Amino acid sequence: MSHPNVDDRKYTTAGFFSPTTSEDAHTVANFDKRIEDTKHTDVVSVLLVDDHLLMREGLRQLFSLEKDIRVVGEAVDGVEALQKIRHLRPDVVLMDVHMPGMDGIAVTRQVMQEFPEIAVIILSMQQQNQLVLQAVKSGARGYLLKTTSAREVAEAIRMVRAGSVFVAPEMTDMIIKEYRRLSEGATGRQTIETLQPKEVEIVRYVAMGMSNKEISEKLSYSEKTVKNYLSTIFQKLHLRDRTQVAIFALRHGLLLDEDV
Numbered sequence: 001m002s003h004p005n006v007d008d009r010k011y012t013t014a015g016f017f018s019p020t021t022s023e024d025a026h027t028v029a030n031f032d033k034r035i036e037d038t039k040h041t042d043v044v045s046v047l048l049v050d051d052h053l054l055m056r057e058g059l060r061q062l063f064s065l066e067k068d069i070r071v072v073g074e075a076v077d078g079v080e081a082l083q084k085i086r087h088l089r090p091d092v093v094l095m096d097v098h099m100p101g102m103d104g105i106a107v108t109r110q111v112m113q114e115f116p117e118i119a120v121i122i123l124s125m126q127q128q129n130q131l132v133l134q135a136v137k138s139g140a141r142g143y144l145l146k147t148t149s150a151r152e153v154a155e156a157i158r159m160v161r162a163g164s165v166f167v168a169p170e171m172t173d174m175i176i177k178e179y180r181r182l183s184e185g186a187t188g189r190q191t192i193e194t195l196q197p198k199e200v201e202i203v204r205y206v207a208m209g210m211s212n213k214e215i216s217e218k219l220s221y222s223e224k225t226v227k228n229y230l231s232t233i234f235q236k237l238h239l240r241d242r243t244q245v246a247i248f249a250l251r252h253g254l255l256l257d258e259d260v
Helices: 022-038 053-064 077-088 104-114 129-138 150-161 169-183 197-207 214-218 225-238 242-253
Strands: 044-049 069-075 092-095 119-124 142-145
Touching: 044 053, 044 077, 044 150, 053 069, 053 150, 069 077, 069 150, 077 092, 077 104, 092 104, 092 150, 104 119, 104 129, 119 150, 119 242, 129 169, 142 150, 197 214, 197 225, 197 242, 214 225, 225 242
Parallel strands: 044 069, 044 092, 092 119, 119 142
Antiparallel strands: none
């Protein structure tokens, strides 16, 4: 039995593909090794999730031109996306927001619960305020319109892999204004008084879009120390991710004029 495309036969309607011959087992093992090798290099492994074949094919061709980005799998809906995420553990998931059954927002929420280290970028044809806010609240580190240039998509993947947040420039002002509106009069448990001076400084750097590596170099700390600081900040402010920390900084005026 011949299977020319290993990735296509990794999954069946019943679940994961099970090799039936020694040749199958060897091929699958080689595929898994390539996936694992990707994780130990500077190459960003990406899972494409979109119910339109043309969109997936276009993105795959686009990324084939990028030396540091490798597509390791594709999925056509939310359920298949979760299956492949659990098996492939990609660095970045590039996902359509509108899909049959389980949509991109619901998948993002589940991914953040199971694999918070995986970065999700939402793709959409629509610039709807509520949709963007739902994506951000669910833990997505990026939100792009499908009209975004190829260069910006590739740059967004690199940025979220490095720990930053990437939102289409035309939507940034809307997000800031909406969160400011929602925060007016809100009491909440998030008070700046709970933070130490160094924690406030790290919150500022996160809001400026700096990655853990950049923050560690700025402060002459190890990346592990920065991660420990961020974990403490998340707990103190009752926040889930870097996006919410950035919004906290905006709400409380922690960005200096030269930072903006």
